[in-house]
Amino acid sequence: MFFFSFSAHWNEYIPDVMGKDDFKGIFIHSRNYRHVEVFEGLDVAILGGFRTAEDVALQIEEKARKVYVCHRTPDFPVSFPKSIEQRPPFVRMTEKGVVFPDGSELNVEAVIFCTGYRYTFPYLKDGLINITENRITPLYKHIVHMKYPSLVFPGVPQPYAYFPFLHQTAKFAVRVIDGRIKLPSEQEMVEESADDYKSRIQEGFKPKYAHLILHHMWDLDKELSKLGQFEHLPPVLEKLLEDILDERKMNITHAHELNYQITGSNSYRILNPDGSKSRKTYATK
Template identity: 35%
Template sequence: MIPKKICIIGAGAAGLITAKHAITQGHKVTIFEQTDGVGGTWVYSEETGCHSSMYKIMKTNLPKEAMLFQDEPFRDDLPSFMSHEDVLEYLEEFSKFFLIQFNITVTQVTREKDQWKVVCKSEAAEFSDLFDVVFVCNGHFFEPLNPYENCGFQGELIHSHDYRRAEHYEGKNVVIVGAGPSGIDITLQVAQTAKKVTLISKKATYPVLPASVRQVATHVKIVYPKGVITDDNEHIEADVIIVCTGYVFKFPFLDSSLVQLKYEGLMVSPLYEHLCHVDYPTSLFFIGLPLGTITFPLFEVQAKYCLSLLSGRGKLPSQETIKNFEDTRLQTLSNPAAFHIIIEEQWEYMKNLSKMGNFEEWGYMETIRKLYSYIMTERKKNVIGYKMVNFELLPESNDFRVVDI
């Protein structure tokens, strides 16, 4: 195998695990990170309007037993559901021997003959270099999707991206729009300080929530100066509206002639398997686009498959299959905005990448699958208490035991 000159954009979890395997395989790797440290979305900042979406008090939605890199366990003394500080420490320790160029922003990636020209800027200067391969690992939780911007609300309206701590909402009437992981976390925190919390979402049907929380299982139709109007025409007044409606993809360094963002920024195109650029399937890769997944282990499988294509071990299907991937998938979806959501499909997705990449599946993945299934079930039944346990692994049976804290 001829070593490749590889550019990795971003030093979050996706970029770091890609770097590890690329370096191990003998490639020449350059990592550009626009902030002054590793960790991406796991870096907490009191500032708002910045890259960080982390709030002050946050436990992971997945346990350490299900969000580790292969051969890189979390510390034994950590609880199963960790703080964001614990995850950041893990990534810092994992990357301590990597050479990373910090405070460097990639401003443009273009094709020049048979290479990629990557233009960067620092505080001091602008510079460029040529690479054989580019891995885009710039994350997904920094460009908020907020359908209620500029709506004329007279109170405080923020996206969950800028939520930091519950004390700010003491004694207020708070409407929270969206009941995904962030929406629920923020609801439970704000309920401890706010006068009243109204959670509005089709998913707002949890059997147990604090007494100060009212669930409204519908959509917000309009935000007006004093609050919101639901699809059922109920007027709900609020001092604060917190919008937990997710994020859009954004690649400011890629021209729209190369990559298009479809369905209001929720689909990245044209890609094969959410991963390989259709026109450059062996040199332009996007790690970490799938949503609703176990993240770290999935990032690693994606990175290993891409690198298998560089070594010649991995295989691609026919060009026709590659080009038809998006249309074929869209035909199976009722909502095209859910293109990258692969909650139930993720296990088969990783198996297929392992098979096409001609590398061994991680045997522990079956335990992760069982853990994930258990957690999703428990979360629906007891969203307040499902994190109040630890897990003990049972290696002989690829299973686990639940231990109350």
């Protein structure tokens, strides 16, 4: 019997940008980012437009001379500081900087790749799983190996609320291993997983985001808890996350200063509402 507790945030992905080996400045992946002081007085280009890129840019902006966030994210926070310049993703690197699709160049002294991670399982026998464009098969519910159901991967799905959901997947995994969950037949699992993947592609997800469940985590949590006969996550968490993301979009420079208190399965409040743009609370009778 095998059980692999796996984190999806270990094997960094660095795109094969032409000329990256020629760059003479600081060049790191966000996985290795530790101290903002390293970038004091420097011009810094960040490649990526998701949460990590946003957070790193905000921190470095306090010390750097200039920060450029290079991305194509359509819903980038509207409250992002004007002092941080947004550019399209660069397509080439030189000794002194980066080059954009239109041929324009930007001299920088540091480049940070906030470009995510790639799944890897060097300890598994070859052929036990397949990874194509960062999609792992054959997994049922993104977690259970369809041929060997005692082999589970609770850290593969990537939601917004990582820790609460990981707790749920761990409970599901334990119940699969000890036999409390009766799984569908292998053929049924194959068909259901194929339908799930097809629907994600139709939604506009690229294959490499096959396990990026984001807001779909609430539906998947209900599916897992129903199969495992345990409580799904309380509804307050979904509403709290939604409001925190709204706050971040409107108020990204100060959103991290807010403190929230969950007061029940259907309610929460902001402890310091004066710093909030939304000033939302949530309570259902």
